[in-house]
Amino acid sequence: MEEPPFGVLLTASGDRGLDLVQAVRSVTRLSAWRSRQLLDAAPTTLIAETWFERAEQAARRLNELGANAKLACRWCERVMSPEDCPVEPEPCSSPYMSPDGCPASRPRGNA
Template identity: 35%
Template sequence: MSEDPEFAVLIASVGERRIAVYQELRRAVSWSLWGASRALAELPLELPSTWQFPEARRLVAALRAAGATAGLRCGWCARAVDPEVPADPGPCREQTGFYGDPCRASA
């Protein structure tokens, strides 16, 4: 088991190139184009899988390149993380992990 947090990918909007976004989702979570279109009918959407930061960052970059508005959320403390900006190495402000401990994503 990894000591690093996993990150959820959030999609706020799809943009003009819907099929390109569907194709990225197909690669990431094995959805069919039909499944992706059904899931994206209700936005915002949190993808059903989580990833380590490098993989999540690549997925967000691919979704953004396809025209989606996408971001990351830390799986430990639920804070939004901009994948283009290094995470603050200090502790999360007033955010705790699942068991009430400080978020290890910032440790």
């Protein structure tokens, strides 16, 4: 079964300017100028659709640098912090997947 795409939402940019610009560049593969624009535009979507693991890694990296980044499931529209994963399976309302099949609901190591 196909897994749902996840996005990365930047809700606050934090105050570690250059470090965050470099992190956004590595996550989005955009220029430094465009990365700064995205940081200044918070709240905004940094990555629209990607695999859960990539979205989780990107959000964790940004959060470690003082930004506030969340994961968003594009099927059920849940927004969660990477620290909240695995999330409880009950809130998932995806018509495409059972709640326990969602990668955000699985304990680590059960891919």
